[in-house]
Amino acid sequence: MVWQSFFVPLSIRRFFVAKKACSLFIFFFFTCSFLFSLLACAEDSESEKTVFPRDKELYALFPNDPAPGDSVASHLSTGVMMIVHPGGLYTLSFDVDSAYDAPKMQLFRFYGHRSGEGYGVYKMTTIKPEIINGRYVFTFACEENERSLWGLTLVQNDDYYKGKTSNVMLEGSGKYSNHLSLNLISVGLIEPIEGVSDMNDLARMLIKAFRKSYTSFVIDTIYVNYAAKHPTLGNKYPSNKYWYAGPVSEENPLYELGNWPEKGVTEALDIALVHRIEEMNVLGYAALFASNLKGGEGSAVIVGSHTLTTTGVRALSAKEIVKVAVHESGHFFGLKHTTSTLADLEGYQDLSILEDGFDDTPSCPELLESGLYKKAIGKGGSDFYMPNHVFRMLDKKAYGADFNEEDCPDAYLFMFPVSSENTMREFSKQQLKVLKQNLMLIPH
Ligand SMILES: [Zn+2]
Incomplete structure (x- = not known):
C-alpha cells in the first residue's frame, strides 16, 4: 500500500526518523481532536518523557482485523503503526498482564517531509487505559482531513512497557455511509471479452456480482469510463494500445485515474481493467486496506482482461474478471x-498469520504446505513490508493438477x-460485518 502524501513505496522502511516538527504541523493543516468525553483517561503531561517508536520499520495494525499477528503483539510496546481515517473512533485493546501496572499509550503522527523524502514523527498525546473484562482498552478518535498514518508506543516509567500484550485488537468505527458506487475504468485497448457484448454489459455483470456478494453494502450504481477519455490524462492512455500494469512492487501510475473528475464518480470504488498485469499468473491486485476512495495512491483495484502464463497469454472470461x-x-x-500463501507470509513479515482470524472462515493448511502459490511470480516480493503488501490473485490454471485447491x-x-x-x-x-465497518471508516 502506498500513500498519497505520506509515503512512496518502500520508503517507509528507510526512514521513520524520530524528530519533532512544529513547523510542519502548520504546513499540513490537520486537526486532531480526542473525544473530550474521554478526557478523564487522556492526559498530556509536559514533564512526561516522549518514548518514540524504537524501530525504523514498524508493523502495521489494521482496524477490525481479527488476525493482527504475533509480530504486532510483540512490538506493540516499542511501536506499531496504523491507518486512521477522518472521524474514526478507535479502541485498542489487549489482555491485562497482572504482573505489571497499567501502561500508558503515547500516540504519534507520521508526516512526509516536504522534500517528498522520508518521514518524521511527533507525539500527539498520551492516553490512559480503562480496564474492561480483564483487558486494557485505549479509546481515541481523530479528526484528520484525510487518511493518515499514526503510531503508538506503550509506556511505563518513561520507558517501553515490559508486560505481555496478548490478544491485541484494534477496532474502528466510522461516520460514513455503507453506500458505495463502482467506477469501471477501461484502460487502453481491451479486446472483446467472452461472455459480454461490451463494457456496459461487463459493468452490468459486475454490479450484479457486487450486490450479490457485498450484502452489507448498498451498491448504488456503476459508472463506466474510458481512460482515453479522461479530461486531463486521456492522451496517456490511448484506446488503441494495450496497457500493461506494472509489477505490484512498482509505483502504480493507474492510481492517477482514481477520483474520476465527474460528479458522483469521484468517490466511487475505481476498478481499472487493463489488458494484463506484467507478472506471471497474476489476475488482479489491490493493496491490503488500501481504503482510499478519493484518488491517489492505492485508490484503484487493478484487474487484467488477460493473464501472462508460461505458455502464453490467456484471455479471461467476463465471469472470471x-x-x-x-x-x-x-x-x-x-x-x-482465508488461507495465507507463502507470498502473503513474506509480505506480512509474520509467520503467525496463517489464516484470516475469522471464526466462520475455514482455512486450508494443505494449500500452504503444498508449496504452491509461493512468490515465484516475479520480482518485488521480498521488498514488501506490511503497509506495502499488495495481494495478487493467482491463476490456478498455471499450476497443474498435483494439488486440488477446490478441495480446500x-x-x-x-x-x-x-x-x-x-x-x-x-x-x-x-467478513461482511468487517467490510461494512471498514467502508464506514473511509471518507466517501
Ligand atoms: Zn487475494
Whole structure:
C-alpha cells in the first residue's frame, strides 16, 4: 500500500526518523481532536518523557482485523503503526498482564517531509487505559482531513512497557455511509471479452456480482469510463494500445485515474481493467486496506482482461474478471486471504498469520504446505513490508493438477487466494460485518 502524501513505496522502511516538527504541523493543516468525553483517561503531561517508536520499520495494525499477528503483539510496546481515517473512533485493546501496572499509550503522527523524502514523527498525546473484562482498552478518535498514518508506543516509567500484550485488537468505527458506487475504468485497448457484448454489459455483470456478494453494502450504481477519455490524462492512455500494469512492487501510475473528475464518480470504488498485469499468473491486485476512495495512491483495484502464463497469454472470461474484481475489492476494504500463501507470509513479515482470524472462515493448511502459490511470480516480493503488501490473485490454471485447491474447505469463499472455476462464491457473515465497518471508516 502506498500513500498519497505520506509515503512512496518502500520508503517507509528507510526512514521513520524520530524528530519533532512544529513547523510542519502548520504546513499540513490537520486537526486532531480526542473525544473530550474521554478526557478523564487522556492526559498530556509536559514533564512526561516522549518514548518514540524504537524501530525504523514498524508493523502495521489494521482496524477490525481479527488476525493482527504475533509480530504486532510483540512490538506493540516499542511501536506499531496504523491507518486512521477522518472521524474514526478507535479502541485498542489487549489482555491485562497482572504482573505489571497499567501502561500508558503515547500516540504519534507520521508526516512526509516536504522534500517528498522520508518521514518524521511527533507525539500527539498520551492516553490512559480503562480496564474492561480483564483487558486494557485505549479509546481515541481523530479528526484528520484525510487518511493518515499514526503510531503508538506503550509506556511505563518513561520507558517501553515490559508486560505481555496478548490478544491485541484494534477496532474502528466510522461516520460514513455503507453506500458505495463502482467506477469501471477501461484502460487502453481491451479486446472483446467472452461472455459480454461490451463494457456496459461487463459493468452490468459486475454490479450484479457486487450486490450479490457485498450484502452489507448498498451498491448504488456503476459508472463506466474510458481512460482515453479522461479530461486531463486521456492522451496517456490511448484506446488503441494495450496497457500493461506494472509489477505490484512498482509505483502504480493507474492510481492517477482514481477520483474520476465527474460528479458522483469521484468517490466511487475505481476498478481499472487493463489488458494484463506484467507478472506471471497474476489476475488482479489491490493493496491490503488500501481504503482510499478519493484518488491517489492505492485508490484503484487493478484487474487484467488477460493473464501472462508460461505458455502464453490467456484471455479471461467476463465471469472470471468479475470474480477477480470482487476478490481484490475485499482486500481493498481490509480482508486478508482465508488461507495465507507463502507470498502473503513474506509480505506480512509474520509467520503467525496463517489464516484470516475469522471464526466462520475455514482455512486450508494443505494449500500452504503444498508449496504452491509461493512468490515465484516475479520480482518485488521480498521488498514488501506490511503497509506495502499488495495481494495478487493467482491463476490456478498455471499450476497443474498435483494439488486440488477446490478441495480446500475455504475454496467457496471469495477471499480464498486461488481463482478457479469452482472457487469463490461468497463472503462469510463476519467478513461482511468487517467490510461494512471498514467502508464506514473511509471518507466517501
Ligand atoms: Zn487475494
